[in-house]
Amino acid sequence: MIGLLPLVTGAEVAFWLLAPVMILAALGLIFAKKAVHCALCLAAVMISLAVQYAALQAPFLFVVQIIVYTGAILMLFLFVLMLVGVDSADSLIETIKGQRVLAVVAGVAFGFLLVLAVGNAIVGQPKGLADANSEYGGNVQGIAALIFTRYVFAFEATSALLITAAVGAMVLAHRERLTKKKTQGDLVAERMQRYAELGEHPGPLPTPGVFARHNAVDTPALLPDGAIAERSVSATLKARGEILDADELVAPVRRTLRAIAGDDDDPSAREPYAGTQIGTAQLGPGRSSPDAADQTRSTTTGEEGR
């Protein structure tokens, strides 16, 4: 260990810096309302633990802790959280009366017992792993030597356990398909059926609007008569109310066009811009007229296509 200060080793610095972080993060596991925050707290604890392993002369476990625990297990937790629903908050109703208080009291008492009993039992300085690690040339080699000699049966049993777990997860997560899977042909037939019965447009939905300053998916397209094309933005964005105001987007374009028109009185100069002018009323009530629809399709305006 490198002596940072007299009598202070790197392990001590790592411990005293990270121990409070670990305890706070672990407490966050109890107090955080949202499950995602709990997962993040657990990640903090696990990474800090990995650093402790490194300080405790266990470089193999340091790497495995990060790859297996933080990388694989915690990501699995996050996947399932996303499947189950991030917003599922914890219910605060006690099914057993006084269970929470009793649990905390019992837990704290248990903790005291553990700390007092184990804390008193240990005496003396650690031997250190320098000899054990250097016996086979390194920590990983030493662990390998032990796994494939003394612990080889436990290791074999582990492989059986992992295979069983994989098969079990597949069996549990598998679901029989009760209805026939729709082919592309079925989907087309359905779409045409809807077109015949309800008049629903069979083609793709209109794209979002493309304006001089915005072309993101939250930008509604405008129809030739200046109305908003409702289907050009996602229904989810609409429900969240995160759609930009089309009038505000058009205003600078109109202002610029007006300025250009004011500078240059030649009406023919205005003509090229009339096509790109987005959904202003100048194009007239072109929504029903096929000519106007064709014209706007080639321009930046989104179209409903009906």
Added chain:
Amino acid sequence: MSPTYYIVLSAILFTIGTIGFMVRRNAIVAFMCVELMLNAANLSLVAFSRMHGALDGQIAAFFVMVVAAAEVVIGLAIIVTIFRTRRSASVDDANLLKF
């Protein structure tokens, strides 16, 4: 550095995990608390390994990690299955076995 500090830290983390497991109602969070307890046990194993100057403690911690990985896979699959049928991840809602 004396292993006592690591053991005490491990005991504190284990206690917090126990309390969390008893208090939280969300099955996934309760499961995370179990993972915290396993991690705390691992820390003490590694500390003891260093104290005795032998690698057996690290092997034990390694096996704990393997078992934890298998356990998480099965546990989360069960949680997903329960969620599919009951639309809830709360441990209070899975009460059909109660008489």
